Amino acid sequence: MTTLFDPLDAGDLHLANRIAMAPLTRNRAPDAVPRDITATYYTQRASAGLLITEATAISHQGQGYADVPGLYGTEQLDGWKRVTSAVHAAGGKIVTQLWHVGRISHNDLQPEGGAPVAPSAVQAKSKTYLIDRTTGQGSFVPTSAPRALDAGELPGIVHAYAAAARNAVETAGFDGVEIHGANGYLLDQFLKTGANQRTDDYGGSIENRARLMLEVTRAVADAVGPGRVGIRLSPVTPANDIVDDDPQPLFDYLARQLAPLGLAYIHVIEGATGGPRDVEGRPFDYAAFKAAYRNAGGKGAWMVNNGYDAATAQEAVASGRADMVAFGRAFISTPDLVERLRRGADFNAWDSKTFYGGGEKGYTDYPTLAEI
Template sequence: MPTLFDPVTFGDLSLQNRIVMAPLTRNRSPKNIPNDLNVVYYEQRATAGLIVSEGTAVTHQGQGYADVPGLYSPEALAGWKKVTDAVHARGGKIVAQLWHVGRISHVSLQPDGQAPVAPSAIAAKSKTYILNEDGTGSFAETSTPRALQLAELPGIVDDFRKAARGAVDAGFDGVEIHGANGYLLDQFMKDGANHRDDAYGGSIENRIRLTLEVVDAVAAEIGAGRTGIRLSPTTPANDIRDSNPQAVFNAVAEQLASRNLAFIHVIEGATGGPRDHQYEGTSFDYAAFHQAYVAAGGKGAWMVNNGYTAETAKAAIESGKADLVSFGKPFIANPDLVRRIRDGAAWNEVNPKTLYGGGAEGYTDYPTLAAAE
């Protein structure tokens, strides 16, 4: 029977345990460049079997929040190289989350103050984090997007490809394509945000097309064994919804199965909220979603996320429900979360006031068990 602490290999990723640090936006990379404070933060958490980096924009257009890192400038890639070197020096593994936010952005964050882009010109009832004129940060309503033209979509695919190459060149062990939480790829997949009438809208086959094209381009560039994807079938995050998510994501699972990715990272329920969240009373069967992937021949690691405790994570691995379990906020407050789970020790609580923006406080100063010994 497998346990959380057994080493495991999926694709080209060999992990020292099955505990994963989930991607966590922290808004601590001014000018979109990783810095020495970011190095310390990730290095502290290198005992995770795998770290998935915070969402990292594939282009300036893909940027949706102030002070989050990118993968599209030489300076950012050099900053990330310091991070990956530090994680590897501690024996850890780290992949970059490739992010295009689509409509979840603000004109102040976009090139030349342009409108954000989306599958359709539908504003999200959501907020993003921007910088004020005095340099302070605050939350603001997202800007109304413009619909991407058909001729622009190959460029979006290529942006992901180039970012994946940049990530591997910067020392990342692989990448996670962000297809979740109401960002660009999720917007295309779900009919609440996608009202297109061309080859990328309407039918499920059309709506999932862009995601699969991105997967294929990234896998061709760096190898399927270094590529994963994150999906969130039922989260309402960033004002996203779909009328029939089971049909959409079972179709996605069946298509991904043949692509031999390293892992599929699934947010169960509402991101950061109830794991049993359903769309307006419509049920979603996560076991059926997983089975659709396996039945179609999928062999990548099945990673689950959202509100897991030490006990429920252990049960998920031991029962075969999942191959990996990712933790978000617990890793913020507990850089030594792996040891705490192994020892049955108490977990530090997250300080919500220091989640976004700022400096070392609430970022690199959470106490470890070793410091108290």
């Protein structure tokens, strides 16, 4: 019987176990630069088969929250190099999540105070996180009204994804990258009808709405090799005011298009991100979604995420329903999560007040079993 602790080859990623640390925004990178404390944080959790970093902006335009890291400046890449070197020294594997937030941003975070960009000029009923530089206090504020991207701007965004991927692997030393195609951010906005009202080649039909995500995925795969690339998808999450009129055929189509690309893994958020696995009014057949991918020849590892515990994660892997399971908030509070899963030990309780912003408290000070 396959267990969570068996090794796994996911494309070119040779993983010690089937437990992934999900990407978790922590807002502890002033000026978009990862600090030494970031290296400590990830190294503490390096026993995961795969560490997926917090979402990391591919460009200044792609930034949507205060103090999130980037992949487009020399200091940022130097900061990430310290992180990857420390994780590798501890025997871990780490990929970074490539992020463009699209409309989930604020004028204060954009180049020259400009409007965030989106497939269409439709403001999200959502919030972002800003930090008052006078007081140092963070708070959630409504997102700003976006402007619609011109079709002529889209090749530049595709190029920015590919450049960020090369920076991540060739300069910062990551083992690979994960494309953030979920949670109501830019690629998900183009994909879904609730945010995409375009009438050109990037709007309307399923094929058109999926176009940008597929162009980005192919460009990133070409940049660093498909075996070093994963993609994160969230078929029915309401996160960041996102919705699609009919997600099943949309995602089944997407699965069939992703299948021949040779990606390392597909990372699926089942249900509402960080919430219920069944979203009222949004039924979705995840088994059919996976089958569409496999039947079209997709061989990437199938990673599942959202609300898994030790028992349900083991069942998912043992049954073959998933190849890997990603854990989010449990990894925030429990750096030795792999060992606790192995022993059947309780996890540490997390402090949600320290999730976003701050320093060591609630970040690098959670104890391991050996320290309790």
